[in-house]
Each structure stands twice: as structure tokens, then as C-alpha cells.
Amino acid sequence: MKKFILIAALSLTLAACDEPQSKARAVYLLLDTSGTYTREMDKAQSIINYLLATLDSGDSIAIARIDSGSFSEKDIIARMTFDDRPSTSNQQKRQFKAQIDTFVDGLRGGSRHTDITGGMLQASEYLRETGAGEKYVLIFSDLEEDLQKGHIRDFPISLPDIHVVALNVTKLRSDNIDPRDYMERLDLWKRRVDEAGGSWGVINDLERMDHLIAQR
Amino acid sequence: MFNEILTIWSDQAGLSAAIWLFILVFVAYLARNPAHSLILSTGHAIHAACRLFARSLRHLETSLQRRNREVVLALGEDACERAIEREFHRVNAVVTRDLSAYPALHRQISDTIDRIEEDYQAASDVPPLPPEWLQAVDSIASIPRSGDATVCSILDNIGSTLENAHRETEKAYRKTTLGRHKLLGAMQPQWRKLGHSLARVKETIDGLDERSLEIDRQMAAYEAIRNNDDTITRTLSSSSLTQFFISSLVLVIAVFGGLINFQLIAMPMSEMVGGTSYIGPMRTSDIAALVIIMVEIAMGLFLLESLRITHLFPVIGSMDDSMRKRMIVITFSILAILATVEASLAYMRDLLALDREALTQSLAGNVIVAEAEFRWIPSLGQMIMGFILPFALAFVAIPLESFIHSLRTVIGIVALALIHSLAFLARLLGGSARQASRMLVSMYDLLIMLPLGIERLISGSIKSKQRIGDSDDAVEYLMEEKS
Numbered sequence: 001m002k003k004f005i006l007i008a009a010l011s012l013t014l015a016a017c018d019e020p021q022s023k024a025r026a027v028y029l030l031l032d033t034s035g036t037y038t039r040e041m042d043k044a045q046s047i048i049n050y051l052l053a054t055l056d057s058g059d060s061i062a063i064a065r066i067d068s069g070s071f072s073e074k075d076i077i078a079r080m081t082f083d084d085r086p087s088t089s090n091q092q093k094r095q096f097k098a099q100i101d102t103f104v105d106g107l108r109g110g111s112r113h114t115d116i117t118g119g120m121l122q123a124s125e126y127l128r129e130t131g132a133g134e135k136y137v138l139i140f141s142d143l144e145e146d147l148q149k150g151h152i153r154d155f156p157i158s159l160p161d162i163h164v165v166a167l168n169v170t171k172l173r174s175d176n177i178d179p180r181d182y183m184e185r186l187d188l189w190k191r192r193v194d195e196a197g198g199s200w201g202v203i204n205d206l207e208r209m210d211h212l213i214a215q216r
Numbered sequence: 217m218f219n220e221i222l223t224i225w226s227d228q229a230g231l232s233a234a235i236w237l238f239i240l241v242f243v244a245y246l247a248r249n250p251a252h253s254l255i256l257s258t259g260h261a262i263h264a265a266c267r268l269f270a271r272s273l274r275h276l277e278t279s280l281q282r283r284n285r286e287v288v289l290a291l292g293e294d295a296c297e298r299a300i301e302r303e304f305h306r307v308n309a310v311v312t313r314d315l316s317a318y319p320a321l322h323r324q325i326s327d328t329i330d331r332i333e334e335d336y337q338a339a340s341d342v343p344p345l346p347p348e349w350l351q352a353v354d355s356i357a358s359i360p361r362s363g364d365a366t367v368c369s370i371l372d373n374i375g376s377t378l379e380n381a382h383r384e385t386e387k388a389y390r391k392t393t394l395g396r397h398k399l400l401g402a403m404q405p406q407w408r409k410l411g412h413s414l415a416r417v418k419e420t421i422d423g424l425d426e427r428s429l430e431i432d433r434q435m436a437a438y439e440a441i442r443n444n445d446d447t448i449t450r451t452l453s454s455s456s457l458t459q460f461f462i463s464s465l466v467l468v469i470a471v472f473g474g475l476i477n478f479q480l481i482a483m484p485m486s487e488m489v490g491g492t493s494y495i496g497p498m499r500t501s502d503i504a505a506l507v508i509i510m511v512e513i514a515m516g517l518f519l520l521e522s523l524r525i526t527h528l529f530p531v532i533g534s535m536d537d538s539m540r541k542r543m544i545v546i547t548f549s550i551l552a553i554l555a556t557v558e559a560s561l562a563y564m565r566d567l568l569a570l571d572r573e574a575l576t577q578s579l580a581g582n583v584i585v586a587e588a589e590f591r592w593i594p595s596l597g598q599m600i601m602g603f604i605l606p607f608a609l610a611f612v613a614i615p616l617e618s619f620i621h622s623l624r625t626v627i628g629i630v631a632l633a634l635i636h637s638l639a640f641l642a643r644l645l646g647g648s649a650r651q652a653s654r655m656l657v658s659m660y661d662l663l664i665m666l667p668l669g670i671e672r673l674i675s676g677s678i679k680s681k682q683r684i685g686d687s688d689d690a691v692e693y694l695m696e697e698k699s
Contacts, residue, residue, distance in 0.1 A: 053580075057491040085491070
């Protein structure tokens with residue numbers, strides 16, 4: 001009987017000590033810098049501003065570009081985990097905004113290829129490391145992947161519990177001729193994300209971003 | 217399944233149902249007596265059980281009523297004792313403050329009266345008597361002049377002397393009258409002083425008289441409580457209910473005050489303890505803010521307890537005065553420190569809100585407007601609120617005490633009403649069960665009315681045959697008797 005009580009007390013203590021689910025949020029924004037998308041940077045900036053206004057202390061944010069080979073730390077433009085104290089967190093947001101503004105001002109020519117899968121793999125890695133409770137990958141791109149010769153990306157990716165949202169998916173010239181290309185492109189990414197264990201969404205009208213990230 | 221059972225006798229559902237009905241009625245007819253006794257005994261059992269339950273509830277109700285009465289009377293007795301004690305304290309204060317100076321006042325009044333008496337004696341009007349020789353001189357002066365110039369001159373001199381003497385006397389009289397008037401004038405402030413002193417004494421005596429009337433009233437109520445008077449019990453119960461509603465209302469107001477207080481300090485608290493850690497589903501900063509508010513309320517409770525305004529903790533109430541005073545100082549200091557912390561947190565909240573607003577504006581690409589001219593007013597308002605609210609919350613101990621005391625009475629009354637209703641329901645259920653069992657017996661007989669009717673017909677014919685047989689026997693017997 002005594003042993004039973006001891007075991008019960010021990011298991012209760014262990015259950016109480018169980019690490020609680022983190023309530024922090026982490027967002028990884030992939031910016032397509034290929035071709036015509038360099039001209040869409042003002043929209044990207046407004047998305048980043050929205051994210052900075054929405055995220056709170058303890059949340060993480062990273063902005064990375066999609067170029068010919070995106071599975072690289074070098075493609076991360078800026079990343080930050082906001083401090084516990086709101087005042088410090090506000091200062092960090094100002095610094096972050098300044099970093100992004102500098103990057104956008106210095107952006108000239110776009111990259112030749114578009115490696116979205118590599119960027120998503122990099123995003124998944126970063127988000128896992130943050131240990132956040134809610135994880136988001138936002139893709140600011142037309143979702144048309146154009147890989148450099150020799151790069152291998154046709155394998156299943158892992159995006160467990162990550163919300164992937166494609167933003168401002170512009171229609172290509174060929175989409176206007178045959179809209180099925182556009183639909184297929186979206187379906188392909190939805191399938192890949194679903195298979196990777198994530199959830200998929202698309203927001204083309206940036207005015208509707210209000211509910212993109214769950215408010216606390 | 218049902219259809220299969222229904223059509224077991226025939227493929228025609230109607231016929232089969234009729235056969236089933238016949239069997240059912242027949243079986244019911246056969247089982248009539250045991251079924252009747254079963255139904256009646258069940259009804260009786262339910263009735264008896266319900267009656268027993270209702271009786272036990274009545275006992276419980278009586279004991280609860282007694283307990284409620286005791287609680288109400290105890291509360292009333294306590295309140296009366298406190299009121300009488302307070303009145304005696306007031307009487308003591310009046311006696312100490314005013315009547316302790318009474319010997320001095322009495323001396324003052326006596327002195328004043330003595331002085332007035334002396335002045336009165338001094339101011340008595342004594343008319344000056346004319347000199348005794350004046351009559352003789354007057355007689356000589358009034359001798360008719362015979363024409364002798366010397367005699368006339370002498371008589372004139374005597375006459376003028378006489379007039380001079382009159383004038384001197386009149387002058388002296390006027391002088392003394394003036395002196396008397398002065399004395400009487402000097403007496404006026406003495407009278408006034410005497411009047412004031414007496415008015416003061418009257419005031420004190422009137423105050424004591426009022427206090428004594430109040431004490432008499434409280435003593436009458438106290439005696440009524442001691443005598444277990446029904447009227448006073450009813451009065452105290454209704455007073456408890458009133459107290460309950462009033463204190464509930466004030467507590468609701470206090471809860472809203474607490475919420476506002478929480479809103480003031482929750483956000484800046486994240487600057488102190490961080491805004492990302494959680495304890496369960498709540499942020500640590502929110503819990504810290506709540507803890508501060510709770511500590512303030514607790515300090516308020518202890519402060520009012522030490523001041524003997526409330527009587528929730530007998531340990532504090534029974535402390536010696538020096539310890540109590542020390543506790544007053546400590547609790548008040550903690551309360552003041554917490555209020556200051558809250559005021560600074562409220563100011564920090566305002567700063568944070570401003571900073572956040574500026575950041576949002578800059579992120580939205582808006583030009584940051586210059587600081588508004590009267591921006592300091594809400595900042596100051598928040599700080600004052602942060603400082604005042606803890607003290608306001610400290611007073612929550614008073615309605616809390618009333619609420620707790622009146623809650624005992626209210627719970628008793630509610631429980632009494634519930635038990636009473638339950639007893640009524642039990643009695644209703646018991647009676648209904650008994651009536652239902654009788655109704656079921658009748659319904660049972662209605663179901664088997666056909667075989668019952670046949671039975672009655674058969675038994676009727678047998679009885680009539682028996683009667684005829686009996687009458688034939690009687691006729692034969694009479695015939696035999698006659699023969």
C-alpha cells in the first residue's frame with residue numbers, strides 16, 4: 001500500500017513538472033527576390049510591419065530571401081527573438097525594421113533561379129529550433145519553382161505543425177493563357193505541405209491579413 | 217421482433233392482437249388478487265417512505281430553524297453589545313472631556329455669583345439724607361422780610377447757603393448713582409459668562425441624556441434578545457438580509473475596482489517579471505499583479521482589524537494595545553509602499569502604451585505627431601488611481617465582514633426554504649403514490665371488466681339460486697310446523 005501511494009505521488013509530481021506547451025509564436029517569412037518580385041518589395045515591407053506589430057515579447061521572427069539556393073543560413077536577412085520586457089521588445093522591433101529597410105534599399109537585381117523548397121527546409125529548421133508553440137512559414141512568391149541544374153529538391157519534406165501561408169501569389173503570364181497552371185501550382189504546394197504534416201493557406205489580398213496570426 | 221410476436225397466432229394482425237388481448241385479459245383476471253395487493257402495497261410503501269422522509273425533514277427543519285434563531289440572536293447580541301460598549305465609550309469620553317472640568321467650572325460659577333452679589337450690594341440705592349439743621353435753616357430762611365436790609369441780607373445768605381447745600385447733595389447723589397451704574401454695567405459680562413457656563417453644562421447634560429436614551433434603547437433590544445423574543449428575531453433576520461444585499465452590492469463594486477486596478481498594473485508588471493513565462497494557463501505577470509492586489513486587500517483586512525473596526529480575526533482583536541499599534545503602523549506602511557509601487561506601475565503603463573503607439577505609427581508609415589499638450593493629464597490620472605485604489609480596496613474588509621456574518625443567516629434561510637419545499641414534495645409524492653395505487657387498481661379492474669362481469673353474473677345467479685333454495689326450505693319448514 002505504501003509503495004502504491006509513493007508511486008502515485010511520484011507520478012503526480014512528474015506530471016506536474018511536465019514542460020508546458022510554449023505559447024510563443026515564430027514566423028519565418030520567405031521573400032522571393034527573383035525576376036519581377038523585386039518590384040513587389042513595398043508589399044513585403046508592409047507584411048513585415050504587420051508581423052512586427054502583431055508579434056509580442058518572446059515571439060521570434062526571421063526574414064529570408066528565396067534565391068538560386070535557399071537552403072543556406074546566408075539567405076536569412078534578419079532574425080530576432082523578442083525580449084521578455086515589452087520596452088526592450090519595442091526597441092528590437094525598431095532595429096529589425098531598420099535592418100529590413102536597409103536590405104530593401106540595397107536590393108538591385110533578382111536571382112536567376114527560385115529555390116522555394118530549400119527555403120522551406122531552412123524555415124522548418126529555424127522554427128523547430130525556436131521551440132515556439134505556434135509556427136508559421138509565410139511565402140511571398142508566385143510559387144513557381146525554378147531550380148538550378150544539379151539541385152535535388154524532389155523528396156518529401158517535413159513541416160510538422162507548421163502553418164504555411166502563401167502570400168500575394170501573382171499570376172504569371174502563362175497562367176492567364178491557361179489558369180489551370182496556377183491551380184495546379186497551388187495544388188502541388190498544398191499536397192506537399194499536407195504530406196509534410198503542416199497546414200496550407202493562401203492570402204492574395206493583403207488587406208485580409210488581420211487573422212493571419214492568432215492574436216493573444 | 218415485435219411484429220413476429222404480434223403475428224404468432226395468426227397472419228392477420230388484428231386477429232392475432234385480439235388473441236393476445238384475450239390472453240392478457242385472462243391472465244390479468246387470474247392474477248387479479250395478487251396484482252391488487254402488489255399495487256396497493258407498493259403505493260402504501262412509497263407513501264410510508266415519503267411520510268418518513270418528510271417527517272425527518274421536518275425534524276431537520278425544526279433544528280435548522282433553532283440554529284438559525286440562535287445564529288441571528290448571537291449576531292444581534294454581539295451587535296447590541298458592541299453598540300452598548302460604544303455608547304459607554306462615548307459617555308466616558310463626554311465625562312472625561314467635559315465633566316472632568318466641572319469642579320473648576322463650578323468654582324468659576326461660584327466666584328462669578330459672589331462677584332455679582334458683591335456688585336449688587338455695592339450698587340444698592342441709598343438716597344442721601346439732608347443735614348438735620350437744614351429744616352431749621354429753612355424755617356429761618358422762610359421768615360418774611362420785614363424790610364431791614366441787614367436781616368434781609370442775612371436771610372438771603374442763609375437762603376443761598378441752603379441752595380448750595382441742596383446742589384452739593386444733588387451732585388453727590390448723581391456721582392454715587394453714576395458709580396452704581398458703572399457697577400451694574402460691569403456686572404453684565406459676569407452674567408453673560410455665567411449664562412455661557414450654564415449653557416455649556418446644559419449641552420453636556422443634554423448629550424449625556426441622549427446617550428442614556430440610546431443606551432436604554434440598546435439595553436431594551438439586548439433584553440429582548442436575551443428573552444428570545446420573536447419580534448426581535450424577525451427584525452434581526454430582515455436586518456441580516458438587508459446587510460447581505462448591501463454588502464454584496466459593495467463587494468461587486470469592489471470587484472470592479474479590483475479589475476480596474478489589475479488592468480492598471482498587469483501590463484507594466486511584465487517589465488518586472490517578464491511577459492513570456494506562464495504558470496498554468498495564466499501569465500506570470502498577470503499572477504504577480506493579482507498577488508499585489510490580494511496582498512493589498514489582506515493588508516487592508518489586517519489594518520481594519522488592528523483598528524478594531526472589523527472583528528474577523530479574534531487573535532488580532534485580543535492583542536495588547538502596543539502590539540496592535542505596531543501592527544497598524546506595519547500594515548499601513550506596507551499598504552502605502554504597495555500603493556506607491558502601483559502608482560509607479562501605472563505611470564510605466566502609460567509610458568509603455570505611448571512607446572507601443574509610437575512604434576505602431578512608425579510601422580504603419582505614419583508621421584509621428586508631436587506630443588499632445590495635455591498628455592500629462594491621463595498620466596497623472598492613472599498615477600492617482602494607482603495610488604488611491606489600494607486604499608479603497610483596503611476598506612473592502614468592512615462589507616466583507618458584513619457579508620460573511622449575514623451569509624450565515626441567508627444560507628440558513630435558503631436551506632430552511634429548501635428543506636421545507638423538499639418536505640412538501642415528499643408529502644405530495646407520498647399522497648400521490650397512494651392515490652395512484654388506488655387508481656391503478658381501478659384501472660386494472662377496468663381492463664378485466666369482461667371476465668369480472670361474467671364472474672359477477674355467475675355469482676349472482678348462484679346466489680339467487682341459493683336464495684330460492686333457502687326460501688323453499690323455509691316454506692317446507694313452515695308447512696311442517698303447521699302440519
